Amino acid sequence: MTQAEKPIIIIGSGLAAYTLIREYRKLNTDFPITLVTQESGDFYSKPMLSTAIAGQKSAEQLVTSSGAKMAEQFNLTLHTHATVKKIDPKHQMISVVLSDGQSIDIGYSQLVLALGADQIRVPIDGDASDAIQSVNDLHDYAIFRKQLDGKKKVVILGAGLIGCEFANDLALGGYQVEVIDLADQALSRLLPKPIAQALEQQLSSLGVLWHLGSSIQSISHDGDHLRVSLRNGQSINADLVLSALGLAPRVQLAKEAGIATNRGIIVNRQLETSIQNIYSLGDCAEVEGQVLPYVMPIMQAARTLAMVLAGQDASLVYPAMPVMIKTPALPLIVSPPPIGSSGSWSIKQIDGGMEGLFHNDQAELIGFALAGSATSQRATLTKLLPPILGAS
């Protein structure tokens, strides 16, 4: 087999991998694709993980198409529960440990890294620190759901998007929830303080307790419970502790192969890494300094990369891409200003909601945060925002 006849190999079976495959198959129905994933290969929508507990959904119910079906529909060779251990760019090969423990090498014509991101773990003292859980894929969700059985109280570390969504979902599911965050407000990276306070109040009315401006010191076993001690001297009893402290792109595999990485795997507007014929997209990738771990950037990147892999000219553009925060207690849509922007928020209370607009020093609108009824302004305001990555 010549190099060009070898398959496209995609590592990962998350939204990035499967969206890319869908887009590529629109352009080329038969070029061989091999997909290697540590997961089952089943297709599910990851954002559903933080809204499924209240509805008592099992992990199986979140699967919309099995791995086998995806393989058939998109004409894929699928290796599930398989881990890529090494990339050899010189010979265009990857080394894989299969589910039965066997190791194989597979050659590629083009390689795509759709590796996702890990939940950030911080070292925490105490004899129960290993009891801290996180929910970052379907398997984690299945474990967490099982552990929730018969339990009452969950402490969440982190009041970011994932922490707040789980707080809302668990509270709706009848659990007592306490949230700890170092910042003095919820969603500190995304919301201006008055809107964050409105969210905190709405979640408080569902029973959520907040420990903001606090950090955790240790977690220990205390009979059948866990005892979470804060640095301010307070301590909280919990049945389960869920960590939602943010995401770190998975870069290690790329780094070891000599691919340039920063916070994420560095790619250009064609989604190509520093090494020829190796591409990356999704939560693991960094484009012009930006790691955007959300669905909309994945859609944009997948369309562009599909064209590139099919031999067409394409260049990634990111329009403004507001993110919906799934907190039904106070629905939110945010398009935060770029990190480090100078300017200021103006906040307006409207009937049933709040509108926060961020203008830069030149009085241009560069971000917004909409709550409650103000979320209806999403489309109008999005049109006014500059693109995140304009045409190059």
Ligand SMILES: Cc1cc2nc3c(=O)[nH]c(=O)nc-3n(C[C@H](O)[C@H](O)[C@H](O)COP(=O)(O)OP(=O)(O)OC[C@H]3O[C@@H](n4cnc5c(N)ncnc54)[C@H](O)[C@@H]3O)c2cc1C
């Ligand atoms: C709870 C939760 C709620 C969210 N809600 C929203 C939302 O409302 N809106 C929004 O826009 N975004 C949301 N997101 C973010 C969004 O879900 C992610 O941006 C997206 O799913 C990431 O897809 P991905 O394919 O890049 O990564 P992943 O889905 O993490 O896929 C990575 C894949 O790579 C595989 N892999 C990694 N390393 C290897 C290896 N060495 N060998 C083999 N396989 C490997 C993994 O097994 C996995 O299959 C949410 C995220 C979470 C966790």
